[in-house]
Structures are given as C-alpha cells and as structure tokens.
Amino acid sequence: MPCTVGRGGVTAQKREGDGATPAGLHRIAQCWYRPDRLPAPAPWARPIGPGDLWCDDPADPGYNLHRRAPLRASHEALRRPDPLYDVLLVIDWNWPKPLAGRGSAIFLHQWRRPGFATAGCIAVARADLLHLAAHAAPGTRLLVPPAIPRFSHARRGAVVTKV
Template sequence: MVLTRAGLRFAGRLWPCTIGRGGVSADKREGDGATPVGCHHIVGMLYRPDRMARPADWAEPILPGDLWSDDAADAAYNQMVRAPYAPSHEALRRADPLYDLVLLTDWNWPVAQPGRGSAIFLHRWRRPGFPTEGCIAFRPDHLRRIAQAIAPGTRVIVPEGLAS
C-alpha cells in the first residue's frame, strides 16, 4: 500500500481515501492531526461483530468496554485498554460506524514514545474529503475489500514527498 496525493495505491488500483487534518508530517506529534511519514505495518484488525461478519480469520472483535489509551503520561499509552479506565482514551465501540472495521498500524507501537502520537488506524471515512485526526480513512465497502486482501505485516507506505 502506498499513499499518493490521489489516494492509496494497493492491489493494482487506486483507492480514494482521506488523511489527517494536519496533512502528512515527517515530525508527527500528539494532537497535530497529521498522518505520519514512514513505512508502517498492519499489526491487527478489529471489527464490530454486532454490525458485520468477521472480515478475516485474524480479525478480533471490538467488545463493549474496549478503549484505546491516548494519554501520553499513562503506562498504557497507545494500547488497547478496558473500561473503566481513568486516563484519557478513545472508545473503540462507537455509536457511529467509524470504527466498525479498524486496521491497526504499528505507528509508535509496541513501545510508544510519549508525545509522538497515538494510534494510526485505517478506518471508514465520515464522508469523502472529511479529514481524520491522522488516520487514513476509506469508503466503507472499499475498506472491507482492502481488509479481505491484506495480511498481518502488510506495509502502508506514506512517502516523505507528501509532507507539507
């Protein structure tokens, strides 16, 4: 997978996508809304079993109480955690469909450096052109097709030439 200005190139086609509101950055920081430059790898797949069938045999369900820590001062920063959880976090099981299917990358993981930014996911977009907080987002049916075609370790390349 290679991010281009026109979309994500993968499996012989160009998939329309949106990126972070902060554009592409070679110096990613927590809260900047940027998609980080680099060669990232898909390290996991999460899905809502109450909303869709398992998209791949290695996909893990998102259960009630599944959260993602985004508190740079917390020992579990940039890790999945469970409720109740006091430090800052993001709910993975959302009321909207944004995280019904999530591909996890190894950005700042497994050993997170505080302040470099928490998870970069591949997930569904809100609508075409609507930016993310740094993730890469796709049309829902495209995301499902991508999820079915990848394997753990698939590379997601964000070229430095795209940095603002």
C-alpha cells in the same frame, strides 16, 4: 483507492494531538471489527466489545495500546455509535512499544465522507476498507509518502489521494 488523511496533513515529525498522519513505511498490525454489525472480515480480526478502548494519554503506562474500561486516562472508545470503527486496521506507528507523545491511535478506518479530514488516521470508503481487511495480513506494508497531492474535492484541510 481514494483516501483522506489527518487535518494536519502528513508529517515526518508526528506528535500527539497535531492532527497529522505520520509519513513513512508502516505495517498493518491488528484488525478489529464490530461483531454486532458485520461478520469478521478476516480470520485474524478481533471483535470490538463495549469496554474496548485505545489509550491516547502520553502520561499513562498504556499509552497507544489497547485497554479495557474502566480507564481514567484519556482514551478513544473503539466501539462507536457511528460506523467509522466498524472495521479498523491498527497501523504500527509508535506501536507496540510506544514513546510518550509520538502519536497514538493511528488507524486505517472508514471515512465520514470523501474529503473529510481525520485526527491523524487514514480513512477510506467502507467497501475499500472491507476489501483491505479481507486481503491484508498482519505485517502488510502501508506507505504514506511525505507529500501527498491534494485533489480539488478535498475539504476542511483534508487530503484526498489514491493508495
């Protein structure tokens, strides 16, 4: 399955804001979806509401955790106007007991288009994401090798590979 990773490539030394995807053997921890746009992709999927956020501020006690609005700390809104987070799988990188600065909001989500880098997440085509969400369970393993081959159609520093 083709995928893209972070604009910083893949690293074994993930840091907040580096734009890299963390290498290693990870697990799928949670599944979230937009109930106003599609049905639950799996029985364990959680609906994304207007106030659902993910904290990316290393100084905040809720760093790299789901939070609810209002939140003064830096965060990502899980409910986006574009379809990138219509379904997202939370990867257990630096979760559920995060260490400040080790990276946050590492998700498996829909890509903008093939070859368009993420901020550190793994992104795939919508159909592939829906398939993964429907067939994966909490704890499903996800291997991100330290070196991923680049394909010729990758742009903007992205890596496109197959998982």
